[in-house]
Amino acid sequence: MPSAVELYIINRFLNIEGMKVIDYRIIENIGIFVSLKNTSSETICQKCGKKTEFILHQNNFILIRDLPFGEYQVYLKVNRRLLQCSHCEKRFSEDLEFVRERRRHTKRFVNKIVEEVLNSDIKNVAKRNDVSEQEIETFLKDLGRELVEEKPRDLNKLGIDEIAVVKGQKNYYVVLVDLEKKKVIGLVEKRKEEKIIEYLKNWGEEILSNIKEVSIDLWKSYKSIAAQLMPQASVVVDRFHVMKQVTDELDAARRKIKRETEQIKNKSEKETILNGLKNSKYVLLKNQEDLNKSEQEKLKELQGVAPILTEMHALKEELRNLFESCKDWGNGLLTIADWLKGVSKYFPKSFGTIKRWIGEVIAYFDERTTQGVVEGINNKLKLIKRRGYGFRNFENFRLRSFLTWHFIS
Ligand SMILES: [Zn+2]
Numbered sequence: 343m344p345s346a347v348e349l350y351i352i353n354r355f356l357n358i359e360g361m362k363v364i365d366y367r368i369i370e371n372i373g374i375f376v377s378l379k380n381t382s383s384e385t386i387c388q389k390c391g392k393k394t395e396f397i398l399h400q401n402n403f404i405l406i407r408d409l410p411f412g413e414y415q416v417y418l419k420v421n422r423r424l425l426q427c428s429h430c431e432k433r434f435s436e437d438l439e440f441v442r443e444r445r446r447h448t449k450r451f452v453n454k455i456v457e458e459v460l461n462s463d464i465k466n467v468a469k470r471n472d473v474s475e476q477e478i479e480t481f482l483k484d485l486g487r488e489l490v491e492e493k494p495r496d497l498n499k500l501g502i503d504e505i506a507v508v509k510g511q512k513n514y515y516v517v518l519v520d521l522e523k524k525k526v527i528g529l530v531e532k533r534k535e536e537k538i539i540e541y542l543k544n545w546g547e548e549i550l551s552n553i554k555e556v557s558i559d560l561w562k563s564y565k566s567i568a569a570q571l572m573p574q575a576s577v578v579v580d581r582f583h584v585m586k587q588v589t590d591e592l593d594a595a596r597r598k599i600k601r602e603t604e605q606i607k608n609k610s611e612k613e614t615i616l617n618g619l620k621n622s623k624y625v626l627l628k629n630q631e632d633l634n635k636s637e638q639e640k641l642k643e644l645q646g647v648a649p650i651l652t653e654m655h656a657l658k659e660e661l662r663n664l665f666e667s668c669k670d671w672g673n674g675l676l677t678i679a680d681w682l683k684g685v686s687k688y689f690p691k692s693f694g695t696i697k698r699w700i701g702e703v704i705a706y707f708d709e710r711t712t713q714g715v716v717e718g719i720n721n722k723l724k725l726i727k728r729r730g731y732g733f734r735n736f737e738n739f740r741l742r743s744f745l746t747w748h749f750i751s
Pocket residue numbers: 387388389390391392394427428429430431432
């Protein structure tokens with residue numbers, strides 16, 4: 343028999359709550375076998391959910407694989423007792439915190455393998471750890487299912503965005519993000535109002551009523567969803583989406599002028615304007631302070647041939663700067679109202695949008711919430727989607743995404 347000190351040390355190493363090491367054996371070329379005893383005296387009935395005294399119905403010894411120790415594989419011998427509830431008298435096999443029901447690997451072993459798979463592939467990980475590929479598939483499914491069903495905790499700032507299913511097509515997955523924790527907390531297969539509502543409702547009233555801010559892009563269904571399910575929350579339009587609409591409109595104006603110029607009969611006039619317009623796209627779209635010398639020259643040249651574009655460019659920069667510099671809600675409102683005065687003839691579309699969404703645009707100045715983190719998250723999602731990992735459908739994509747974020751945080 344091992345000494346009390348030895349058992350104490352192994353117990354410390356294993357560190358499994360509620361369990362005590364009572365014996366161990368090392369078997370060369372196979373591994374370490376550790377016998378554990380359950381020290382908790384009460385348990386929760388799997389049938390009626392009551393914390394209850396129980397009657398032992400039957401012993402049921404199982405071997406559970408745990409994380410390796412040095413060169414050795416580690417097996418835990420545990421009695422997963424079949425118990426009878428003294429309350430409802432039904433029988434159930436006891437719940438062990440560190441291993442899933444009917445499974446033969448500890449949760450921490452599963453975590454380690456899944457984390458490895460996310461950075462490698464199933465075949466290699468199986469070989470390296472001496473588990474079968476089939477077992478790994480089960481690990482992925484078990485853990486993934488738990489994560490997908492898990493509800494967000496302490497959610498204050500919800501971001502709603504989308505990612506194209508196939509680049510360039512109009513099908514989207516909706517991405518729900520905890521903007522404070524920088525974490526994906528939901529994926530919805532279709533960008534349809536009723537689907538998103540169904541998904542959010544599943545989180546329950548308690549979580550939804552705690553959300554303080556919802557950050558969205560300029561899609562009115564998101565606004566309607568927030569009003570229906572989270573009426574207490576402040577709805578903020580992401581300022582980068584507002585800026586994108588403005589820069590898109592600027593670019594559309596550039597293309598229109600180019601098209602019109604091509605119709606000009608006078609050859610030399612046509613050439614001059616086209617030359618001025620040449621390579622102007624990124625000069626117009628870039629932030630002013632990022633322009634190098636020759637790009638600044640280009641902007642000046644443009645001024646001579648298509649002054650309306652440089653005026654639009656200046657207005658675009660003005661809006662961007664006011665998002666940066668306005669310190670509070672009141673100041674933001676006044677400055678944006680000022681800005682709007684001059685823009686309707688240059689940016690008719692953006693003018694209409696900002697006016698329609700003014701409350702949500704201004705709300706930005708309260709907390710300065712943006713979806714800045716969402717961009718990074720979406721890039722990662724795109725990578726998961728592109729890599730595919732042999733996952734063909736949405737469910738698998740979602741599973742993989744949740745697994746990925748589980749190990750990031
Ligand atoms: Zn019971």
